[in-house]
Every structure is written in structure tokens, then in C-alpha cells.
Amino acid sequence: MNLKDKSCVPCQGGVPPLTLEAARAMLPRVPAWELNDEGTRLSRTFKFSDFSQAQTFTVKVGDASDAEGHHPVLTYSWGYCTVVFYTHKIGGLHENDFIMAAKVNALT
């Protein structure tokens, strides 16, 4: 099953985050996303040719993440939008973060 077609499962904490090795192993399934060195954050920056296009895309990402109840940190300004996924309750990454990254890629 494609990651983008899965749904985020509720994550109440109490489960360990993905290990760095597990996160690295999943990374090829979400092209163009990057892991931080610790394997606790998944991020991608998208480029645009003005502010309005950056904002429109950011809101699409926001709406898609709100529908799944799993929200990234969204940062944008003229010409770019950076999306960062992280599962606060477990202090690192969960499969949900990769599912959301795949869904965001499908928006482009």
C-alpha cells in the first residue's frame, strides 16, 4: 500500500519513536524529504515564484494535515514553504509523519 493512501493512526504517546535506522530506511519512500541528523524531524522546502503561490500551497498542506489530525510546522514567505513533521508526543518520528510527507508530495 502506498504511504500516501494510508491514514494517520492516533498516536497517544507511550510508543517509542522510530530509530534513526528505521527512519533512514523509510526516507526513500518520501522523495525529496530530509531527515535531521538525529532522525527526529522530517522536512522539505518547496520553491515558488511569488508569495501568493507559496501561501496557497501552504494552506493546501495545512488543510490536508488538519484532515488527518497530524499537523506540521509550516513556515513560508516570498517564494518558499518549509514543512516540518515531528510527533511531539513521542519526541521523534512516527510512521504518521512519513504518511503525511507522502500525502504532501501528492499535492504537488
Add this chain to the structure above:
Amino acid sequence: MNLKDKSCVPCQGGVPPLTLEAARAMLPRVPAWELNDEGTRLSRTFKFSDFSQAQTFTVKVGDASDAEGHHPVLTYSWGYCTVVFYTHKIGGLHENDFIMAAKVNALT
């Protein structure tokens, strides 16, 4: 004239940024905004009770800044939106940044 009623003037660079002292002197005119230690960034974080409200407010700020052609860096997620103004072309703050901060305060 209230800052919020002024318009941003085009800033093509070639003018010096506000000094730290000048920026500090203007700060009381934009309640709840903060200067960084160097006086080169003007920021404010707004709190909300969910993601959707944070996103709706962020877009209002984005639209207001796009109308003036002076764009902040906008960062939001569940329950908050952080707005940072800075004039890239002069490497610091311009009166435009304070005008925009006052306009953002008027949106709340």
C-alpha cells in the same frame, strides 16, 4: 498618523537599517511585538485554540502583507502563529516593518 494607516514605501536598499536605538524607540508603537537583541528582527507570536484558527489568522496576515508588497516570515502549527518582519534588502529593520506590525495588530 497612526502607523497602521501608513503604507509601506518601496525599499530598494541603499538606505541604512534603523539603528538599535531607533528600533527600540519605535517598539512601543507596536504593542506586544519583540525586537531581537540586535534590533534586526521584529516578531510576535499569536496563540489560538486549534490549528484551523491559527491558519486562518496566518493567511489574513499573509494577504495584508502581500497587499503592501512587504512579506514577513510566517510560521504556524497547532495553536500558534509567529510573524517575523525584517527588510532583507537592508539587512535589518525599516519603518515598513513597524507599519506592517501595526497593521497585523489591527487584524486581531
